[in-house]
Amino acid sequence: MKPKAIVYSSNTGFTERYAKMFGEETGMPVFSLNEAAEKLKKGEEAIYFGWLMAGTVADYKKAAKLFDIKAVCGVCLGTTGSQIESVRKSCGLSYDFPIFTVQGGMDHAKLNGGYGFGIKMLTKFMSKKKNRTPDEDAMLELLIKGGDYVSKDNLKKVFEWYEKV
Ligand SMILES: Cc1cc2nc3c(=O)[nH]c(=O)nc-3n(C[C@H](O)[C@H](O)[C@H](O)COP(=O)(O)O)c2cc1C
Secondary structure (H helix, E strand, C coil), rough: CCEEEEEEECCCCCCHHHHHHHHHHHHCCCHHHHHHHHHHCCCCCCEEEEEEECCCEEEEEHHHHHHHEEEEEEECCCCCCCHHHHHHHHHHHCCCCEEEEEEHHHCHHCCHHHHHHHHHHHHHHHHHHCCCHHHHHHHHHHHCCCCCCCCCHHHHHHHHHHHHH
């Protein structure tokens, strides 16, 4: 059965844009997690969009306690489709649970204090990492220079899933 709403959590705005893009195409209402907690009924069927934080999807567990999450879309620095297994493990999701990742971006100006420090550490770690994969190289470039990779094309697989359920 199709989810009835889109719930998202966004730190610097990339995830919010993806959630709204998905809402525009599908006609589903879109709520930030805080809004959803007030306006949606508990247990409502929803798709959750959240930004990737150290390999997990921020606030997924909070969202899953409130709503019946039918699919997860993580917005990340890595390329679209990367880090799926890491999300599956860290969110405790089964092998048949639909998980998608889409490339978002990095806006240093919008990062607040604590997260700015997290990005500094991640940049340091990635710069020193030997034998980086092409995905890790792409991530490092975004970490250093910033950038915006939001595009409807990245949501292709999520749209395909939505059409089928
Ligand atoms: C503390 C921190 C940790 C992050 N960890 C990851 C990560 O593990 N993998 C990844 O691809 N991106 C990671 N990112 C990047 C964000 O997921 C990415 O910038 C995303 O587009 C942010 O979405 P938002 O604008 O909705 O907050 C991290 C960002 C921060 C601030």
